[in-house]
Amino acid sequence: xxxxxxxxxxxxxxxxxxxxxxxxxxxxxxxxxxxxxxxxxxxxxxxxxxxxxxxxxxxxxxxxxxxxxxxxxxxxxxxxxxxxxxxxxxxxxxxxxxxxxxxxxxxxxxxxxxxxxxxxxxxxxxxxxxxxxxxxxxxxxxxxxxxxxxxxxxxxxx
Numbered sequence: 001x002x003x004x005x006x007x008x009x010x011x012x013x014x015x016x017x018x019x020x021x022x023x024x025x026x027x028x029x030x031x032x033x034x035x036x037x038x039x040x041x042x043x044x045x046x047x048x049x050x051x052x053x054x055x056x057x058x059x060x061x062x063x064x065x066x067x068x069x070x071x072x073x074x075x076x077x078x079x080x081x082x083x084x085x086x087x088x089x090x091x092x093x094x095x096x097x098x099x100x101x102x103x104x105x106x107x108x109x110x111x112x113x114x115x116x117x118x119x120x121x122x123x124x125x126x127x128x129x130x131x132x133x134x135x136x137x138x139x140x141x142x143x144x145x146x147x148x149x150x151x152x153x154x155x156x157x158x
Contacts, residue, residue, distance in 0.1 A: 040060075043056065067083055102115055102116075
């Protein structure tokens with residue numbers, strides 16, 4: 001594999017290991033639209049190409065309606081925020097496990113983490129001297145620096 005390819009993969013792996021959420025937040029609207037269209041496509045394919053309002057409503061907001069029902073018919077801001085946060089962190093956890101889980105058993109071990117760190121370190125250590133020098137880091141990517149917005153929650157896992 002070419003050094004530039006290895007370097008690009010190493011950078012992507014290291015950036016992914018940190019778990020940046022800025023990208024996901026910037027693309028949240030597009031993902032919501034994609035999800036909505038996927039639900040509509042599924043509902044229409046299940047109904048021979050046409051759906052009623054009730055089918056549309058079920059396809060669009062089934063999870064939200066379930067949350068309301070599970071909370072006695074009313075949903076507070078705090079309850080909705082808790083549910084959204086839990087769902088977001090569960091998605092992040094699944095991605096991290098998938099990225100690091102070397103045995104494919106759905107669990108994360110210290111060996112999984114160390115193995116991934118060794119791979120990334122080896123890709124960044126261009127001259128194989130056992131050290132990563134600043135000159136070996138990718139140029140122009142703000143390596144090691146993460147964008148923070150005004151609403152960035154620095155006490156949550158990113």
